[in-house]
Amino acid sequence: MADSKKRSDCPVSCSLEIWGDKWSLLIVRDLMFTKQCTYGDFLKSDEKIATNILAARLKSLEEVGIIERTEHPDSKRKMSYKLTTKGVDMVPILFEIIAWADKYSTIPKEQKTLLKKYKKDKEAFIKTSIKELK
Amino acid sequence: MADSKKRSDCPVSCSLEIWGDKWSLLIVRDLMFTKQCTYGDFLKSDEKIATNILAARLKSLEEVGIIERTEHPDSKRKMSYKLTTKGVDMVPILFEIIAWADKYSTIPKEQKTLLKKYKKDKEAFIKTSIKELK
DNA sequence: TAATTTCGCTTGCGATTTGCAAGTACAAAG
DNA sequence: CTTTGTACTTGCAAATCGCAAGCGAAATTA
Incomplete structure (x- = not known):
C-alpha cells in the first residue's frame, strides 16, 4: 500500500x-x-x-x-x-468538496447547515472546527 | 464507468x-x-x-x-x-489540496507563488481564476 | 497522388486491486 | 468455561489497471 x-x-x-x-x-x-x-x-x-x-x-x-x-x-x-493535526488540516478540503457537491446536487439538511456556517466566515469556522477536533 | x-x-x-x-x-x-x-x-x-x-x-x-x-x-x-462551469467550480478544491500538500511537503516554486496569491484573498482569487478559465 | 506521419482512441492480456464471505485471535462478560 | 464483542485476516472470483500494440481517419510530405 x-x-x-x-x-x-x-x-x-x-x-x-x-x-x-x-x-x-x-x-x-x-x-x-x-x-x-x-x-x-x-x-x-x-x-x-x-x-x-x-x-x-x-x-x-x-x-x-x-x-x-x-x-x-x-x-x-x-x-x-x-x-492527527495533518488529518485535521484536511477540513478545508472536505468542506470545499461539500460546497461543490451542494452546488450541483442535493445534499442532506444536516450538512447544509454546517456548510452555511462555513461559507459565512471560512477562516473562523475552520479555526473553531480544528480546535474542537483536537 | x-x-x-x-x-x-x-x-x-x-x-x-x-x-x-x-x-x-x-x-x-x-x-x-x-x-x-x-x-x-x-x-x-x-x-x-x-x-x-x-x-x-x-x-x-x-x-x-x-x-x-x-x-x-x-x-x-x-x-x-x-x-465546464461545473469543472471550473472545482478550483477551490484543487487549491485547498495544494495548500494542504504545501503544509506537509515541498511543492514546486511555481505552485507556491499561485498558492500565496490564493491565500492572500481566497474569494477574489477564485473569482479571477474562474473568469480567466471561461 | 501515393506513402508517411500525427492524433485520438481501442484492444489484448497479465498483474493488481476490489469486494464479498468466512474465519481467526483474543479480551471481557456471564 | 462458554459465549459475545471487537478487530482484524484469508481465500477467491470478479473487476480494474497498466503496458504494449494496433487501428482508422485526417493531415503532411515526397
Whole structure:
C-alpha cells in the first residue's frame, strides 16, 4: 500500500497517491463530522466498506500520518482512531468538496447547515472546527 | 464507468464516486493550471497516464459534465477539452489540496507563488481564476 | 497522388486491486 | 468455561489497471 515511487512532484498528484481512492476520505469524513472512531463504527457507515479494504485504508492513513490509533479508554481490545493535526488540516478540503457537491446536487439538511456556517466566515469556522477536533 | 447505484447520499461519497481515483483530478489540474487541452497533451504530463485510462476518464468526466469536448480550431482530427462551469467550480478544491500538500511537503516554486496569491484573498482569487478559465 | 506521419482512441492480456464471505485471535462478560 | 464483542485476516472470483500494440481517419510530405 505504501507507494514507494512518486509519479511526479505535483502536490495534487502526491495527495492523490495518498488518499486518491473511493474510501480513504470517507474515513476522514467519519472522524471529522461524526463521533465514529472505531473499526466497527466505520463498518456501520452507509457506504458499507469491506472489512479488508477498511483495514488496509486505516493502515495506510496511519502510515502517512493522517490518523492515529490508540487504545480506547473503555477497554483494552477496543481501538480508537483519531485525526492527527495533518488529518485535521484536511477540513478545508472536505468542506470545499461539500460546497461543490451542494452546488450541483442535493445534499442532506444536516450538512447544509454546517456548510452555511462555513461559507459565512471560512477562516473562523475552520479555526473553531480544528480546535474542537483536537 | 457511469456508476448507476449511489452508495449513499453523502456529498463526499457522491463526489468520490465521480472523481475519486488517482487520475481524474490530474486531468482537471491540467485544464486548470496549464494550457494542456488535448488528448496528446494529457499523455505528456509527468504522471504518464495510460492511453486507455485517459480515454475512460475523459469519457466519464464528460458524462458527469465536468469537461466538454469540442473540435480544435486548428484541425478536424484534433479534439480540444475544456472545463465546464461545473469543472471550473472545482478550483477551490484543487487549491485547498495544494495548500494542504504545501503544509506537509515541498511543492514546486511555481505552485507556491499561485498558492500565496490564493491565500492572500481566497474569494477574489477564485473569482479571477474562474473568469480567466471561461 | 501515393506513402508517411500525427492524433485520438481501442484492444489484448497479465498483474493488481476490489469486494464479498468466512474465519481467526483474543479480551471481557456471564 | 462458554459465549459475545471487537478487530482484524484469508481465500477467491470478479473487476480494474497498466503496458504494449494496433487501428482508422485526417493531415503532411515526397
